[in-house]
Amino acid sequence: MTAALNVEQVTKIYGHGSAALRAVDSVSLAIQPGEFVALVGPSGSGKTTLLAMLAALLTPSEGRILIDGDDLSRMSEKERTVFRGRKIGFTFQANNLLPFLTALENVELMLRLNGGLDAEGKLRARALLERLGLGDRLNNLPSQLSGGQQQRVAIARALVHNPAVVLADEPTASLDTERAFQVVETFASLIHEQGRAGIMVTHDLRMVKYVDRVIHMVDGVIRDEVRIPQAIETLAKTSSFEAARSEAEAQQVSIPTFAARAPALVASGA
Amino acid sequence: MAFYLAIKEFWRARGRFLLFSLVIALITMLVLLVAALGTGLADANRQFIDKLDADLLVVQEDNDLVLTTSRLDRQTLNGVRRINGVEAAGLIAFSNGSVLLPAGSEAEDIDVSLVGIEPGQLGAPELLAGQPLRDRYADQVLLDERLAADLAVSIGDRITLRTVQGAEQESFELTVSGITEERAYFFAPSVYLPLYTWEKVRPQAVGGGDGQPIGNLIVVTLTDPSQTELISARVLELVDGVEVADKETLVRAQPGYTAQQTTVEAQRGFALVIGVLVVGGFFQIQTLQKLPQIGMLKAIGIANRTVALSTLAQIVIVTAVGVALGTAVTLLMALGIPPVVPLRFTPPNMLAAIAALMLIGPIGGMVSVRLAVRIEPLSAIAQGK
Ligand SMILES: Nc1ncnc2c1ncn2[C@@H]1O[C@H](COP(=O)(O)OP(=O)(O)OP(=O)(O)O)[C@@H](O)[C@H]1O
Ligand SMILES: [Mg+2]
Numbered sequence: 001m002t003a004a005l006n007v008e009q010v011t012k013i014y015g016h017g018s019a020a021l022r023a024v025d026s027v028s029l030a031i032q033p034g035e036f037v038a039l040v041g042p043s044g045s046g047k048t049t050l051l052a053m054l055a056a057l058l059t060p061s062e063g064r065i066l067i068d069g070d071d072l073s074r075m076s077e078k079e080r081t082v083f084r085g086r087k088i089g090f091t092f093q094a095n096n097l098l099p100f101l102t103a104l105e106n107v108e109l110m111l112r113l114n115g116g117l118d119a120e121g122k123l124r125a126r127a128l129l130e131r132l133g134l135g136d137r138l139n140n141l142p143s144q145l146s147g148g149q150q151q152r153v154a155i156a157r158a159l160v161h162n163p164a165v166v167l168a169d170e171p172t173a174s175l176d177t178e179r180a181f182q183v184v185e186t187f188a189s190l191i192h193e194q195g196r197a198g199i200m201v202t203h204d205l206r207m208v209k210y211v212d213r214v215i216h217m218v219d220g221v222i223r224d225e226v227r228i229p230q231a232i233e234t235l236a237k238t239s240s241f242e243a244a245r246s247e248a249e250a251q252q253v254s255i256p257t258f259a260a261r262a263p264a265l266v267a268s269g270a
Numbered sequence: 271m272a273f274y275l276a277i278k279e280f281w282r283a284r285g286r287f288l289l290f291s292l293v294i295a296l297i298t299m300l301v302l303l304v305a306a307l308g309t310g311l312a313d314a315n316r317q318f319i320d321k322l323d324a325d326l327l328v329v330q331e332d333n334d335l336v337l338t339t340s341r342l343d344r345q346t347l348n349g350v351r352r353i354n355g356v357e358a359a360g361l362i363a364f365s366n367g368s369v370l371l372p373a374g375s376e377a378e379d380i381d382v383s384l385v386g387i388e389p390g391q392l393g394a395p396e397l398l399a400g401q402p403l404r405d406r407y408a409d410q411v412l413l414d415e416r417l418a419a420d421l422a423v424s425i426g427d428r429i430t431l432r433t434v435q436g437a438e439q440e441s442f443e444l445t446v447s448g449i450t451e452e453r454a455y456f457f458a459p460s461v462y463l464p465l466y467t468w469e470k471v472r473p474q475a476v477g478g479g480d481g482q483p484i485g486n487l488i489v490v491t492l493t494d495p496s497q498t499e500l501i502s503a504r505v506l507e508l509v510d511g512v513e514v515a516d517k518e519t520l521v522r523a524q525p526g527y528t529a530q531q532t533t534v535e536a537q538r539g540f541a542l543v544i545g546v547l548v549v550g551g552f553f554q555i556q557t558l559q560k561l562p563q564i565g566m567l568k569a570i571g572i573a574n575r576t577v578a579l580s581t582l583a584q585i586v587i588v589t590a591v592g593v594a595l596g597t598a599v600t601l602l603m604a605l606g607i608p609p610v611v612p613l614r615f616t617p618p619n620m621l622a623a624i625a626a627l628m629l630i631g632p633i634g635g636m637v638s639v640r641l642a643v644r645i646e647p648l649s650a651i652a653q654g655k
Contacts, residue, residue, distance in 0.1 A: 082573070109570075
């Protein structure tokens with residue numbers, strides 16, 4: 001089965017010569033449809049840079065990215081714009097919505113962009129917003145919504161047009177803990193139900209309890225990759241990669257077959 | 271798509287856009303008024319000469335074609351008439367006076383041009399109503415229709431004309447025999463008199479005048495109007511002390527005319543330039559404010575063409591609303607402006623001004639469209655940091 005998202009040895013270098021900075025350094029990963037991945041790591045570790053490359057907004061210095069089998073580096077700027085509208089959904093850290101469109105119109109925009117808005121699409125947009133708890137705010141402008149409500153509208157917009165890949169940069173940044181849990185949970189179940197490949201950048205390790213995999217970036221490289229549910233649970237509880245690592249080791253010892261199929265922990269030292 | 275976005279944004283930010291339409295409306299009014307003033311001033315200056323039935327105009331030599339100081343006598347007129355190819359020629363004389371309003375009237379007396387013509391000869395105006403001037407009736411005059419309307423007189427009424435004679439003011443009672451179309455001579459409406467009467471009533475120094483009628487201008491028609499150059503040369507050769515000109519040359523030679531028109535043209539140009547700068551500047555600032563939003567549009571997959579079209583559509587709508595509003599208000603205002611103000615709204619010059627205004631929006635906004643197209647979609651993400 002081909003992965004929805006394939007990242008092969010991708011590097012991004014900012015600047016030249018002695019000032020050159022490898023913001024993302026030889027990163028490889030593959031994400032399957034229906035898989036929800038958390039991207040975590042300290043500030044400046046290259047999370048947004050990686051996400052921007054996955055979103056076809058930034059060209060890698062080296063390596064290549066395939067979405068649904070299509071190589072982004074082979075497209076012209078124009079084709080990439082169309083591709084973004086069709087195959088990718090995303091929410092940014094801020095400035096998510098068009099201020100002059102209502103919540104519903106913002107979501108419907110993605111359908112208009114992809115060959116028109118029909119009755120079925122209208123229903124889908126509405127249902128998605130209702131699912132995210134915005135059933136009574138459909139016709140409000142973004143300026144009339146709270147930060148968290150805006151984030152949820154952005155999530156609906158990222159999902160409504162059936163994209164292959166859904167990318168979210170800190171979707172819970174402006175939410176209180178309870179709300180954040182609720183939004184990530186809904187987000188996760190939508191990704192699972194609809195079979196999208198989802199990546200969420202987050203600073204809050206407690207949020208990882210809804211994801212299938214946690215990727216830990218440090219200085220542009222992948223430091224840890226946690227896949228075992230028990231290890232993820234430990235990580236969510238303790239916010240400690242140390243604890244997650246030993247939990248994963250314990251699990252690998254007890255379930256060797258699973259571990260052989262999917263290595264729980266990759267400690268790729270920097 | 272582009273229109274959907276343009277219209278939605280337009281509607282949701284209608285207050286801001288309307289305010290700007292108002293600014294454009296004011297600029298429109300400025301441009302239209304300056305244009306109307308240009309036409310009005312030009313008309314008031316040249317109307318009389320423009321409407322003359324003439325292929326050639328003859329004035330005194332070595333006088334820079336200036337009408338007021340040109341002196342031509344009957345001998346010269348006869349000289350011109352004798353030239354082969356001249357169909358007809360007539361002498362016209364200009365001076366000024368004022369028409370007294372009926373006693374008890376509040377308004378000031380009306381300054382007029384006294385135009386002396388030879389009854390029945392070339393130079394006599396066409397009539398809208400009444401009888402032409404005749405040599406036998408020395409006290410008859412023709413009024414131009416605007417003057418007749420301002421004075422509220424009709425055919426058969428008597429008017430009082432006053433001119434300066436030496437140190438005195440002298441009044442003359444005259445009868446209106448006919449009405450001509452409007453023909454202002456350098457801003458003053460015209461009163462036509464037979465040349466002999468004109469000679470009597472015109473302002474002059476004490477004891478001036480030797481009884482020999484003198485005019486300022488000879489109008490000439492040709493049997494073959496295509497031979498203007500040939501006949502001009504003949505006139506210059508055979509008649510002493512004259513110069514020949516066509517209407518346009520003569521109008522431009524009158525003192526102040528060219529200077530005035532240049533000033534008005536410059537004002538019109540400046541009004542348009544200010545319009546471009548204001549419109550361009552506004553959309554520029556608006557685009558700058560919307561940078562993250564435009565970056566986001568591109569990031570979610572909206573094409574450059576759509577972004578550019580939407581920006582352009584907004585500019586066109588805002589400008590169209592502003593221009594329409596400005597034109598409407600200007601026309602309403604024009605109804606209330608007293609006729610003495612030389613404003614003339616003619617369809618061609620209004621359409622030209624409106625077309626220019628409709629163009630300056632897109633031209634001024636082009637800069638901001640370019641700006642919008644160049645925005646990196648990545649800026650949407652970068653903004654979040
Ligand atoms: N346009 C740029 N030019 C040069 N350097 C950049 C640019 N954008 C990011 N960087 C650098 O690349 C590195 C990674 O930045 P990135 O934004 O990907 O980090 P991040 O993991 O998203 O951080 P945060 O958690 O604070 O959002 C940082 O050191 C940053 O300074
Ligand atoms: Mg970031």
